[in-house]
Amino acid sequence: MKIPYFSQLKNYTLASSVAVIALVGASTTLAYAGDVVIDDLKIVDKDTTVTIKRIEVLGSNLEKSEILKLFETGTKKEESVALLAKLQAAKFSIPDIEVSGKNEFKGTFKDFLAVNIDKGKIGKLTLAGFEGGDKAPKGPTSVKVGSTVMESVDLSKILEAARTGKPPETMDFKNQTSKVFVNNISVVVPDEKTPKDAPGGNLSKITVGSLEGSTEPGSGTIQKGLFEVKNFVVEFPKASAEAKNLAELGYDKVNMGLKVRGNVDEPSKKFNLEEMTFSGVDWGAFTVAAKLENFVHTPSGVTQDARVANLMAAKISNIQVSFANSGIFDKAVVLIAKQQGAKPEDMKAQWTAMAVGMLPAILAGDPAGKTIGEAIAKFIANPKNVTIGATSKGEALPISSFTAAKSPADILSKINVTASANQ
Secondary structure (H helix, E strand, C coil): CCCCCCHHHHHHHHHHHHHHHHHHCCCCCCCCCEEEEEEEEEEEECCEEEEEEEEEEEEECCCHHHHHHCCCCCCCHHHHHHHHHHCEEEEEEEEEEEEEEHHHEEEEEEEEEEEEEECCEEEEEEEEEEEEEEEECCEEEEEEECCEEEEEEECHHHHHHHHHCCCCCCCCCCCCCEEEEEEEEEEEEECCCCCCCCCCCCEEEEEEEEEEEEEEECCCCEEEEEEEEEEEEEECCCCCHHHHHHHHHCCCCEEEEEEEEEEEECCCCEEEEEEEEEEECCCEEEEEEEEEECCCCCCCCCCHHHHHHHHHHCEEEEEEEEEEECCHHHHHHHHHHHHCCCCHHHHHHHHHHHHHHHHHHHCCCCHHHHHHHHHHHHHHHCCCEEEEEEEECCCCEEHHHHHHCCCHHHHHCCEEEEEEECC
């Protein structure tokens, strides 16, 4: 299934850019020049207009004329970057940022506030929300975003990259605690493949309960990280092919989640992926966990070949894959059986025979084939959960060894395989 692209949302880009400009513009230091207030500012860029009724900057080290240059479309990039990299202020606030553009687009950012920011480093940034939409010919588009909170944001290296034109070699999150949280996102966009007058209309609805990301120091030289998306819900137009495919499985929408959690110890070149879980309400959860050695951070400016080489040189000491069923397997069995004119129990018997009979043959008689096949057969009979894991017998295996293997035996001889179901 293909989630609709947001081609109609380009008006939001300029508005967001204005907010980011404001984001970088605030901080606390001893070098404050004073307070700056700017009223009734209008920015026009081609077919988009941004109106800011009031800007307040407390403890600014820049003059009013310099701050104005940050918002003027005629300011050269080099000058803007230099000012942003220099800017210090205790507080930078904009109560409202109004945006208008093509197709009667209108949008408003509410209560932007940045505090304790020094030369691209922001102590905390908050945005109460955004709401906007247009009346495009193929259907109206609307976007709503709840509160946004960012803490301990460091954009200094991004500004340096903008000044030099070279990507930052590393964002260097070591010993930093940074957090971002966004909640209640709602997007409505027309599905271009579905007619406007189709039963139920042609609007796709996408909502996100929350987005969260963080990085913080762990014990010793370890740095921990988290990224999580909760309740990513997609509702396709009822007349669309995607909605019909979902209906065949017994669903009227997709409700997904993603959680990635891990830690890295850069000096020892170890990376621990504690979990990467893709989940779906009334579907199930697919989880991968792994431990890597010889894990080298790849600078942003290197070639793609060098990036791939670093990845292939990393070594896997342990990997575990698991699936917990909460409805999708059962529905899939019924649907596939219907498509093939068979009974669900007959399909399950066929899959069980393949797992028990074919896997050992595919794995050239290695005991791992029997272990995995029996676990899968147990899951098919009573689909609750299944887990398959592999641990290196000696040294961790380079990722390149998996792609270079000529047969399963080349890998199986170097790992211990475990498998279980319904534990």
